[in-house]
Amino acid sequence: VYRSLGTLRVPVSRNLFASYSRSYYSVNDEQWRATTILSIRKNDKVIVIGDGQVSRGSSIVKPNAKKVRRLDKGKVITGFAGSTADAVTILERLEAKLEEFPGQLRRACVAVAQDWRTNRAYSNLDAVMIVADKNETYLLSGNGDVLEPPSHGIIAIGSGGDFAASAAIALLETDWEPERIANKAMTIAADLCVYTNHNFIMESIESNTDEKKVIEVEGGSNSNETNNGTQDSDKLQESSA
16 A cells, blocks of 8 residues: 655555554453443442453454552552453552552552553553552553643543543533543433443542541442441441431
């Protein structure tokens, strides 16, 4: 194939632009389009939410996969896109680094990114992930990237990531809580992206407390689980008063 530059004809590979567009996250097409993961940081709270659909070509393999998980005794939230086996391998490596560098998420992420890019045992792992704690959020990829979100605090990955991020950025102008923004943005992404469904798993950490929440959303219904017993303690205080 040739492209004309004035009178000069330059040979161009048919796959040049396609390979370049796919190379940034080092995830092949079928794996990359299998999910949507969104992270929002607002009002001293960080949210990570992901859908449950796993696709293979034009088929849905699984509708309720858990792509948002906790590490470091619940202090770190992560969501991944790409090969599940490869992502779990990287998550295990990240958890080991978090134990080596407790409370230092950035240092742990940089160490994992270095291994991921330079170590032959990890260099072929195809996954992208968002990692967040109560203070910081990062995007990790196999190219050695450790990226922070823009100033608005929103970052997304996956086939529906652009839809979810765009909707969430627009909804930041409202007075909605971050959980409501995340749920609405993911609903919009699921309505537009055929590789994203409405079975959401949302996890959050509040910056000023150690409170941890897990919210599972299936078919538009919400169920909240709190792990620290704050509701029971509030009831005891009210009864004693």
